[in-house]
Amino acid sequence: MIKDLDSLPFADYETLGVKRFNFEGKNQYPLITSRGCPYNCCFCYSQVLSKHSWRGRKPDLLIEELKSVIKKFDCDSFVVCDDNFTLDIARAEKFCDLLTNEKLNLKWTCMARADKITERLVKKMKLSGCERVQIGVESLVPEIFKEVDKGESIDDIKTAVKLFKKYGVKTYSFFIIGLPNDTFEGVMKSYKLSKEIGFDFNSWQNLMPIPRTRAHDWVKKHGKIIRDYKNQSSVLEIGFETPEFTKEEREKAFNIITIKEKAYPFDPKKSYLQNGFSTLNLILKYDAYHLPLHIYKITRKAISMLIKGRNQTLSHIEFVD
Ligand code: SF4
16 A cells, blocks of 8 residues: 555646546546545445555645646646545645645535534635535434444534535535435435435435445345446446345335436436436426426536536436536
């Protein structure tokens, strides 16, 4: 494992023939400021890869890297691709300060743990161009949340969302369907509770049990693998079931939530027309009352995808504001 990330050269995307980046339809540079994570969430691959070791890069080198890519790739924004960008709060603050002082005028987004957020850091993030933060929640049902062992509380999440709101930084959540001991009723309860937190967008995905995680061990003991991680091509597919939460119930929970959230699943293996028909079917089944609103949102998204290209996805889910 590489301990000193600053000893590595900057990522050289040109050798891979990259001319522009395409993340959610924008030319956003993928910046890696740290690797690994010391926490222990039951489903997460990070602890398997990094063995709980977090290593951060020096903020001044990050700024140097950004300066070089703005010219090379003509980027006006970047995405921090770390598992745990704000683990070292002082380092994250220094990075924001440098970004502000250098006047690079870049917009950026990142993921963050709710318990590694302070008001001072949020202020600095906003000032330096941070537009959106993604926060892992997984489940708002206390017993399921406890099973995940995130090492933070649901109150931490509520406080962090309030802080980001106060300073005008958008918040996106990550929720998981099918965590250990989850049920259809549990997921629907979590979905109802998610509305009370005030995220700007909620993203829901099916659990993909990854070998050597506790979630995988749990599934082997309590459930039946339908498609293993090598064949579950995305978190939109169902990889396993348990007697308490069947494949059909998992599909139903996923479809109800994604349709109500207007986060229409898009299968890149299918044509636009096929995707359109299956989405329309789901709307008529689960949210027919809002059909005109859905048609408006889908048409807007389809036009934007035709103009900018299909690859505007994050985990294959099309975000609609
Ligand atoms: S905090 Fe995030 S990266 Fe770390 S173990 Fe949990 S889910 Fe994985």
